[in-house]
Amino acid sequence: NGDGDVNDAGEVKLYFDGSHTGGNDLLLMRGMDVTEADVVYAVGLRPYPALFVGPDGNTMIHRFEDLNGDLTAMDAGEQQLSIFDVQSVGPGPLFPIPPNHGNMMCDPADFSVRGVSAWTDLGGGILGSHGVPTLTGEGSLVAGTLTSIHLVNAPPNAPMYLWMSFSSTPTPLFGGVLYTVPIDLQVLLNANAAGELSLFTVWPAMIPPGFNTWIQFVIQDNTLTPRMSFSSALMLTTP
Missing domain, CATH: 2.60.40.10 (Immunoglobulins)
Incomplete structure (x- = not known):
């Protein structure tokens, strides 16, 4: 309605609600980007020790795509979870474990997907x-x-x-x-x-x-x- 926000009825639509997942890796979504092809990439954090037993937290990137035109990614096959998993990379120069913290996790506040032209x-x-x-x-x-x-x-x-x-x-x-x-x-x-x-x-x-x-x-x-x-x-x- 041109009022400068999306707080009115009908202006927000739920794209994904955790269907077809256990939900564990979708906690604390901290970053999201959308490509020109309307593919959504989102970052989920698994903190330690607040919500999970250690030893390490984790950071995952998930991919969501509406394949049947219903404007959601809730159907089977429309989610690819953990296409990147920092635990699989392991600690190192890119993802160090902070001293006395025991938590290998990054917090991508400015996450974006590099656009590749078709x-x-x-x-x-x-x-x-x-x-x-x-x-x-x-x-x-x-x-x-x-x-x-x-x-x-x-x-x-x-x-x-x-x-x-x-x-x-x-x-x-x-x-x-x-x-x-x-x-x-x-x-x-x-x-x-x-x-x-x-x-x-x-x-x-x-x-x-x-x-x-x-x-x-x-x-x-x-x-x-x-x-x-x-x-x-x-x-x-x-x-």
Whole structure:
């Protein structure tokens, strides 16, 4: 209602209430962050000796994601508990035990998740007759969501290959950089009369988080020697 707070009825929704957990590792939530893909990461502290028998306290990071669109993470499979557990790392320079305290626990007051873009522009394009062919992409790369790529600055109606690689060995060539080496997939396509091309698809399931895919166009350009140019390359990272 624009009153500067979220204290009114209907302005707060419970996202997770401890369902499908024993609740023990969810005490004293001290930090939270949300990624662009609406994945919630939260920090839970297990103090010692106030609430648990020692010898050590603990700090855990938990991951929550709404997978069925009900705006909660209370369903089975929507929680990944203790994706980080300080006890599993053990005491050391990163997590020392304070003298005379016996409590290996950190208190992350400013906890945040480093944002990793789903799309990384790598450059590498070759200047052609209509400028450097430029490739851009849109979409979250979350399974089942719309994903699109767009190419501009190609010669009108130019034939081209879309090359895709699941690993990358950047290879300087003809004044550009070819990132899609080795080539794992190629598709023959054509630009339209404006020298542009747009492709749309639904991002597939079962691709693990953090998986990288490289894409780049190799385009026929009769004004160059040899008669080809590269578009800029993109690296796609599944969240």
